[in-house]
Amino acid sequence: MIDELVKSFYIAMKDFREYYMKPGAVSWGLLFPFVFALAFMVRRGGLTEWLAPGMIALALFFGSTSMSAMSIVFERRFGSFERLMLYPVTYTTIALGKTLSSFIMGLFSIIPVLILTMVVLKIPPIHPFLLVLAVVLATFESSAFGVLLSFLVKDPTQVMVVFNLVRFPMMFLADVIIPVSLMPHYILSIVLLQPLTYSAEVIRFAYEGSYDILPPEISFALALLIGIVFLVVAGYIIRRSKP
Amino acid sequence: MDNDNECVISVKELTKIYGSVKAVDRVSFCVKDREIFGFLGPNGAGKTTTVRMLVGLTTISSGNALVYGYNVVKDYKNVRKIIGVVPDVSNLYLELTCFQNLLFSAKMYDVPKGMREERINYLLKFFGLWKFRNVKFKNLSRGLKRRLTIAAALVHKPKVLFLDEPTSGLDVMSRRILWTQLKELNRQEVTIFLTTHNVYEAFHISDRIAIINKGRIVAIGSPKELSKRFSTQEVIEVAFYPSKMSTKDLSEHIKGMLSVKRVGNHFEIVPLNKNSVIEGIVRYAKSRGLEISMLRLRSADAEELFLKIVGETK
Ligand SMILES: Nc1ncnc2c1ncn2[C@@H]1O[C@H](COP(=O)(O)OP(=O)(O)OP(=O)(O)O)[C@@H](O)[C@H]1O
Ligand SMILES: [Mg+2]
Numbered sequence: 113m114i115d116e117l118v119k120s121f122y123i124a125m126k127d128f129r130e131y132y133m134k135p136g137a138v139s140w141g142l143l144f145p146f147v148f149a150l151a152f153m154v155r156r157g158g159l160t161e162w163l164a165p166g167m168i169a170l171a172l173f174f175g176s177t178s179m180s181a182m183s184i185v186f187e188r189r190f191g192s193f194e195r196l197m198l199y200p201v202t203y204t205t206i207a208l209g210k211t212l213s214s215f216i217m218g219l220f221s222i223i224p225v226l227i228l229t230m231v232v233l234k235i236p237p238i239h240p241f242l243l244v245l246a247v248v249l250a251t252f253e254s255s256a257f258g259v260l261l262s263f264l265v266k267d268p269t270q271v272m273v274v275f276n277l278v279r280f281p282m283m284f285l286a287d288v289i290i291p292v293s294l295m296p297h298y299i300l301s302i303v304l305l306q307p308l309t310y311s312a313e314v315i316r317f318a319y320e321g322s323y324d325i326l327p328p329e330i331s332f333a334l335a336l337l338i339g340i341v342f343l344v345v346a347g348y349i350i351r352r353s354k355p
Numbered sequence: 356m357d358n359d360n361e362c363v364i365s366v367k368e369l370t371k372i373y374g375s376v377k378a379v380d381r382v383s384f385c386v387k388d389r390e391i392f393g394f395l396g397p398n399g400a401g402k403t404t405t406v407r408m409l410v411g412l413t414t415i416s417s418g419n420a421l422v423y424g425y426n427v428v429k430d431y432k433n434v435r436k437i438i439g440v441v442p443d444v445s446n447l448y449l450e451l452t453c454f455q456n457l458l459f460s461a462k463m464y465d466v467p468k469g470m471r472e473e474r475i476n477y478l479l480k481f482f483g484l485w486k487f488r489n490v491k492f493k494n495l496s497r498g499l500k501r502r503l504t505i506a507a508a509l510v511h512k513p514k515v516l517f518l519d520e521p522t523s524g525l526d527v528m529s530r531r532i533l534w535t536q537l538k539e540l541n542r543q544e545v546t547i548f549l550t551t552h553n554v555y556e557a558f559h560i561s562d563r564i565a566i567i568n569k570g571r572i573v574a575i576g577s578p579k580e581l582s583k584r585f586s587t588q589e590v591i592e593v594a595f596y597p598s599k600m601s602t603k604d605l606s607e608h609i610k611g612m613l614s615v616k617r618v619g620n621h622f623e624i625v626p627l628n629k630n631s632v633i634e635g636i637v638r639y640a641k642s643r644g645l646e647i648s649m650l651r652l653r654s655a656d657a658e659e660l661f662l663k664i665v666g667e668t669k
Contacts, residue, residue, distance in 0.1 A: 115465075122462045130450045191446040194412055199463040200435040354414050355373070355407075 116205040123196065123209025128216050131182040136272055141178030141217055145171035146224040152289070153233060164229040165319035166288035168222050169312040172247065173254045173283075175221025176214040177275060180258030183213055185271045188353075197350075204347030207259060211343055214255035222247065238321035246318040249335045250311030256342035257307050263349050282308045287316075287324050300325075307342075310335040363388050363515060363546045364409065368418035371404050371570075378404040380570035381418065386515075386548055386563075391541050393561030394550040397665060401570040402550035403443055406519050409548075410440045422515060436464070439508030443519040443550075445500040449493035453484050453503050456492055457510055464511035471510075478506040482536065498529035502536075509540070516540065518549040522556060534560050554661040558582075568665045582660065589629065590659055593636055594621035594649040609635035613666040614659075621649060625659045627666050 131137050149167035153160045187193035196206045229235050237243045265274045284290060285299065286308040292300060303309050303325070313331035317323045323331070362385035371379040379401040386392040396402050407413035409420050411431045420427045425434045447456045454475060461471040479485045482502040487495060495503065501521065508516060521537070522530045537560060541547050551557050557564050558578040566574045566581075574581060602615050605622060609615075611632050613625040626632035633650070640647050655663060 119463060122459065126448065126451070126459050129455075130448050133450075191442065191444050192448060194442065195446060196463075197412060198410065198435060198440050199460075200432045200465070201463065202432075354412060 116202060117208075119199070119201050120205045120209035120212055123206065124212035124216060127179070127183040127210065127213030131179060131186075131213075132217060132220070134182050137178045137182050137217060140181075140272055140275070141175040141221050142224070145174045145221055146228070149225045149228055153228065160233060161235055161320070162291065163289075164233070164235045165316040166286075166312050167225050167229065168247070168319070169250055169286070169308065169315045170283060170288055171222045171225040172218040172251045173308055173311060174279065176218030176251055176255040177258030177261065177279065178272075179214040179217035180210060180255065180262045181265070181271045181275050184210055184259060184262035185265045185268050189266070189268045197354075202347070203351040204344065206350055207343055207346035210259045210262075211252070211255045211346070214258050215251050218251040218255055219247070237319045239318045243315065243318035246314040246332070249332060249339070250314055253307055253311055253335045253339040253342070256339045256346065259346045260342050260349070263346070263353070282306050285309075286312050288312050292325060307335075307338050310338060361385070361387055362421070363390075363423060364392075364548060365421045366409070366418070367420070369405065369408060369415065369420055370417045371401070371408060371413065372416045377570050379408070382567070382570070382572050383418075384565050384572060384575060386546060389541065389544055389546055390562045391537070391547045391549070391560055393557035393564040394548065394567060395552070395554065395557040395564050395661065396550075396567035397552055399569075400552075400567045402552075402567060403519055405567070406440075406517050406548070406550060410438060410517055411435070436511070437514045439511070439513035439516045441505050441508045441516070441518040441521055443523070445497075445504040447492045447500070447504055447507060450491060452489050452491050453479060453495070454488045456503060457507055460507040461510040466511055474510055474512075478509055481539075482506050483532070498525050501525060501529070502533070505533075505536075509545075513545065515546045515548065518547065520550055520552070522551070522553065530556075554658045558657040566661065566664050574664050578657075581664075582657070589625070589655045589663060590653050591624040591626055591629065591632060591636070592618075592621055592649065592651050592653060593624065593647065595640060596646040596648040598648075600643075600645075605639070608639050611635065613662045625655065625662050625666070627663075 145167070148170065153163050153167060184193065261275065261278060265271050285303050285306060287303060288308070292303055309325065310331050313323060313326055314328065314335050317328040317331065364386035366385070367383050369379055369382045370377070382405060394402050394405065404413060408415050409422070409427055411427055411434065415428060422434045423437055427434050448459070451459065457475040457478060458471060461475060466474060479488050482505065484499060484503060484506065487499060492500065492503065505518065505521065522533055525533065534556070537547060537549070561578060563575065563577050564581060565572050598620055602617050602622065606612060606615050609632060611627045613627050615622055615624045624632060636647065636650065
């Protein structure tokens with residue numbers, strides 16, 4: 113068990129070293145969320161405090177999923193993904209390794225946004241310690257989601273197109289940019305069906321001390337649960353990916 | 356035939372079906388301890404599919420395979436600890452250096468921390484990669500990439516090394532160096548299973564060879580046995596006068612030839628059926644008013660033999 117965890121960590125460190133400087137990871141994982149946050153928060157005045165937690169959720173979402181896109185789609189296309197299946201490790205360990213590298217990238221992605229919200233705009237979080245936990249959970253959930261999504265993409269040249277086709281609608285339907293309270297009621301069911309909502313909710317609670325959609329006990333539990341389910345499914349998909 | 360206890364790799368009726376294609380069809384063989392076992396076959400014969408099933412990268416449709424008594428499907432984790440695998444493409448990580456690539460492999464294979472560096476340095480030196488140890492994989496030449504990929508499969512001192520076309524795409528020099536290195540590894544008690552479509556390579560380095568064609572094994576034996584079994588004066592050398600015809604013209608008009616090539620003034624033909632080809636030659640000469648200035652038989656070399664064995668099973 114410990115042994116498998118250690119190995120997933122080795123995989124993560126290897127991935128991070130290999131992909132963090134790749135254009136896809138830098139542009140969509142680091143630059144995009146920051147520029148986006150800058151544009152929205154600095155220009156829109158009034159809503160900045162409401163926007164801050166959502167921008168953090170977005171940053172870690174884009175950061176982590178961009179890493180999975182690189183580390184899985186490219187490796188599968190060029191054959192190095194199969195190397196992992198030659199080592200004495202379980203398929204879930206491989207999935208966890210890929211989730212962890214996305215996780216690390218996600219954490220890096222929020223640094224510029226955190227500086228923007230806390231230092232530049234001086235919006236402090238209400239529960240700083242809870243924020244740490246929320247960020248960890250949200251990043252884990254987003255990472256596992258990115259890993260799953262990566263297995264649906266075959267062509268590496270299309271990877272960011274496909275990813276953005278999925279990520280952009282999610283972004284608008286997660287109580288991140290437009291408050292759900294301003295949307296038609298039936299939209300709420302879609303909002304509740306997608307994982308980014310829960311990442312945003314846990315961070316919102318830690319940051320603002322209040323919540324928009326779900327009470328914190330529920331959103332924290334769901335974020336964790338969704339992450340674990342995605343991870344297990346990813347392990348299963350890796351095993352089934354053999355011809 | 357084979358005593359199972361002696362087999363390091365024991366394969367029974369192994370089959371892989373893709374849709375309607377039987378890529379590997381009831382293949383059985385036994386690889387003995389410290390043997391270099393060559394798996395020889397033309398493109399699409401099923402070599403890669405066989406290796407992939409043995410190492411657990413492709414699912415098995417039916418049949419089974421054991422490595423050191425471990426079932427390759429059920430005990431896959433145990434099998435992976437004692438085998439090293441070199442795939443048909445050099446697929447290490449582009450942005451990592453030679454050293455970093457080997458270190459990653461060592462960690463994943465549970466090489467104890469205190470022994471990793473020593474083992475890696477040994478392999479870097481063994482494969483002539485020492486001065487490239489801090490060069491990124493993406494900047495290596497093809498031959499060096501191949502060697503590093505092999506080194507990465509050896510960090511944990513596997514008992515069995517699987518290599519899929521280890522020398523394809525390498526120049527003569529790199530190929531020879533690699534053969535020497537594989538033989539040396541074999542002397543260090545590694546059992547080697549390698550696939551190749553290069554007949555010379557198979558006959559040159561293998562202790563035993565299995566020839567596979569269209570998913571079926573068509574012959575197994577030592578290079579000597581195979582040569583003896585199949586090479587009975589089986590190449591026809593023929594010359595005509597005047598000798599202006601092309602090999603294309605010959606192959607269009609004479610049936611039953613596996614190959615024909617021009618050597619100086621004469622042609623060398625590997626026949627599927629010797630007698631019918633000779634008849635064909637006579638008919639051809641007659642119809643064109645040519646004189647047959649030479650016609651003789653000689654025994655086949657390894658490559659011609661391969662054509663023959665594969666041809667007979669078509
Ligand atoms: N993933 C796959 N899906 C469908 N068919 C496949 C797949 N992999 C291999 N095949 C088919 O199985 C047969 C055997 O292929 P294989 O790659 O094992 O041959 P090979 O002997 O390694 O050939 P080569 O010398 O070209 O490497 C071929 O007909 C090939 O088209
Ligand atoms: Mg092949």
